Every structure is written in structure tokens, then in C-alpha cells.
Amino acid sequence: MTSALKLTLGPLLYLWQTERWRDFYFRIADEAPVDTVVLGETVCSKRLHFMESEMAAVVERLEASGKEVRISTLALVTLDREAKYQRSLADGDGHLVEANDLSALQALKNRHHTIGPFVNVYNGASAKVLARNGATAICLPPELPSASIGEIAKSCPEVALELFAFGRVPLAISARCAHARSKGRTKDNCQFVCDEDPDGLPVRTLSGQPFLALNGVQTLSHSCQALIEEPTDTLSLGISSLRLSPQACDMVAVSDLFRRVADGRMPPPEASRRLREIYPEAPLSNGFHHGRAGAEWIARQRNMEGSVQ
Template sequence: MAAHKIPSLTLGPVLYLWPTETWRDFYLRIADEAPVDVVVLGETICSKRLHFMEPVIAAVVDRLESAGKEVRFSTLALVTLDREAEYQRSLARGSSRTIEANDLSALHALKGKAHAIGPFVNVYNAATAKMLARNGATKICLPPELPSSSIRQITSASPEVDYEFFAFGRLPLAISARCAHARSKGRTKDNCQFVCKEDPDGLPVKTLSGQPFLALNGVQTVSHSCQAILQDAAETSVLGITSLRLSPQTCDMVAVARLFAELVAGRIDPEEASSRLARLYPGVPLSNGFHHGRAGAEWVSRLRNNEGVA
């Protein structure tokens, strides 16, 4: 039997607003202890948060690269202001590191320059992947709502880029020009006073019957459940995936990264991985429904079917 290449691990950007020191210390520990190959930095959700990381980002980049990690910079996922558009252009022009585009507005500035595509760009078919590759994309993190059948179709029909999928984290569901997080606390977007910092893992939203449903993260809406796609190297290879993305939450992300490293290396099986992951991130249900073409919040056990396994 042919050996399957072990997929690499990518740590996505922190999507929440964490205090500067917390954000810095998180990445310093990632540099020293986490078995991830790529770390994506930068503000993705709200440009007003940029100044929280600016004083320490140079030190964080230096520490990560000294530890042998590849550093990429993320663009904003939504551009609504001229200053945000200029920020996107300056990031694309001025960085010697790979830029991850999370909004189509960045593609013109990145044209002809090797770059990555983040999960906020809707890559739903092979034609889109081919177009992005012609523009200079060398890696695409596919949207987390894609079922495994669609992933396989895209990767097999457009193999000219490397593909990544969203293997761990609350699912990014929507982003808006308005800030529901600020509104929920009686403030406006322009005078938000950074209320999102009060909820470092998102503000829970419940249904009228009191059931946990979603979470607010500034202008972003994320899932209540945490996606966990737990596959071994052989299963990942069948899908044409070369790397797994871990999205930072307030749990122990070094332990999460180690768990995924053990999983893809074959040192633990998916059942053990799901049990350990549930203990690492207690109080937040695991989900993988989208991967099986079902409701995203569902958890589908490892029943083999024509689409693979969870």
C-alpha cells in the first residue's frame, strides 16, 4: 500500500479581539511549543482592532520565524471604507511574506504575485479555483461549509494549487458592515468601545427557547459548535487536501495542535481524538455536519459511506 503524505498544520488568524499582551503571549507560546507549520497573522474581522496588535506584531513575527514557522498575513474579510481599501493595497504591495486574501478586493492588488486564499472567499467549484490560480493563488483554504464530495471534485479537477480545509474552530458564518455585538450591548459601531474584547470566544446567542445557537464576534457571526474534522492521513489524501487549518479559540491551542499532529501521523485514531478534543474545549459541542452534507451543527459518527468519514 502506498504511503500517504502527512498533511501539514496551519494556524489561522485569531478572529476575536484579545488584549495585546494576551495576543502576544499566545503566539509566543505557539512559536515555542505548537507543532504547526504555518501561522497566519493579522486582523481579519474589524479594522478598528488593528492597533491592538501593531505594537507587538514585529516581535511575534520574529519569534515565530526564529522557531521555523512560515508566517502569512491575512487581509480583512470585509472592506467598507477607503482607509480599509488602502490598507489592503499596502499590505499586498509592502509585505515580503505571503498574503492570504480573505476578500475579493485584495485580488487585484495581488495579481501575478504568489498568495494564499482564505476560507472567507467562496470557492465552491473548480472553475473558481482555476481562476484564482491564474491570478497567482498557490494555496486555497476551502470554505468550511463544503461537503467532502465537493472538496474532492474541486481538488481533482483543479490540482494546480494546494488545498487546505478548516479542521478545527467555531465556523465563520457571516460578516456584516453593522456590528451586532455592539448593538447587543446598547452601543453603535462607531462608538463600540471595543465591547467585543469582553467576549474573547464570542458572545453566545440563544434561540427564543433558550438553546445555544450562534456567537457574535464584533461584525462577525460564528457557530456555537466547534467544527472538528478528524481524519487520518489516508482519508485526507483521498480528498486532495495537503494541510489542515486550526482556528484559534480560548482553549489550549498548543494541545489542540499536538492532538491533530498525532492524528495525522497515525499515533491516535479519530475516536480517541474526538474524546480528547471534547475535554480540551469543554462546554462547546463538536460538529462536522457540513462535511457530510448535513446541518453544520450536527455530529456525524465515523460511519463509512461513499463520501468518506468524519
């Protein structure tokens, strides 16, 4: 890697109380070595009011620190008011909008925008269609193996590509809220119980093994994807940016580790060791990138053998 590789902080997928949300982004603005920050609610429209009162202050603070700000759309639109909200983002104040649902594409047609990891871009033809619609950058789905990533980059060089490099992997989203139901509530009367689990609610097998996490209407992986031991892969695949998805840990320290590896100032194995210390709540994984089961961890020093640590 070289310093040509940029870092993007993706939207916060969890529900945090307003003050915690604001203070998190203020610290990101002041201390995190990221180039771009994606703001906004992606998972559940009912959460929007938690950030609305502080959004302008957060945007101002981030931009004053030299960071580019993008605004995320919802990943699932099921109501008229949600469709209206999507259109209002497209007609917004000049910030690039990140489309995370196909319903946003018509409103964004012929306007510069970006594509988030919730849109299934599995081949170069899909990337080209999105580029013709106005997309300037695409964060590829986190389950794509490196071979597919390379093919997309070759066939669609006009679009900047981004990899989902850190965070629990978003696996599914539903119109129903399993998180609320797990706590004896309904989606319409959830009372925002998801704020009790700021890093997701663990889902365990009958034998007690954690394997998923709930986040409102969203299902995430239990393991945390971490593409920090792929220093020669990333740029050679045609990737221009790595996406860090906020977790309930020190994201300034996480972004600093990725920045150090990208700049060649820290060996990747050392960085992954430190990453486990910063975020011990979930095992690290990179299996998807290597064409294996997503929850696996492929150690860098043994990649050539395809062995698992």
C-alpha cells in the first residue's frame, strides 16, 4: 500500500443517543486520519430524529477539518415518507449522496453520487450501468472475493472503487424488526430498544456459539471483517479507498492503524494484533476476500498456502 489509498468512514449503522453520536463525530473530525465521512441513517428511518438536531454542527466540524462529507440514503424503503425522504436527499444541499437502495437511483439520475455496499454490484456490467447513471464511486459489497473485485475494476475504470475493510458485515435487512421482537416488542412499538445494544445484539446457536448480531431490522455478522493484512492486494486490484464501518470501539485508533499500514509505517501482522486489542468484542475475519467462508481468518504469512490461522 501507499498513501494514495484513501480512508472512508462509513455511516454509523447502530443507534446511539444524540450526544454520543455528536461527540463521536466531533472526535473523528478532530483526530481521525480519514478522508471522507458518510453521515446519515441507513438502517431505520425511525432513528432519524436522534441525529437531526446535531447534523449541521457535525457537518460543519467535519468539513472544517478538511474531510469530505457524504449523506447516506436508507438501505430499505417501505413507506411513502421514506421515499419522500430519499427524494429530499437527492434534492439536497450539495453534498454527495450515497445510494444504498435502488429506489434512490432514479432521483439521483445524471447527478454525481456514490453507491454504498448495500447495492449488489457483482460484475463490471452493473458498475457500468451505475456509472452511466452518475455514480462516481462504488463501495463494493463486502462478500466479494478479490478475483471478482479485480475484474470489476478492469472493466469499469471510470469509477473509483472502495472496499469494506473494517466492521461487522451487513448481511441482510428486513421490513420486520427481529431486534424488537427478541425483547418482547413490535416494530411499531419498539421504544428504540436497539439503543441498548450499541454494537449489535449477539445471536447465538443452540449450543451457545455467537454467529450473528441484530441491529434493529438489520442482521450483521458476528465476526468483524478486517482487510488490514492485504497490503499488496488493495491497490493492485484497482481500489482507491478502504471503508471503516463504525463499531463501539476507538475508531480513531482503528483509522490510525489502517493509515499506518497504508503508508507503510506498520507491518500488517502488527496492525492486526493491535486491532484485536482495540476491538476485542468480535473475532477478526477476512474470509470473503480470499474466496472462503466469511468468518474465517486467513493469516498473511500463510496466504500462499491458503491456510487458516
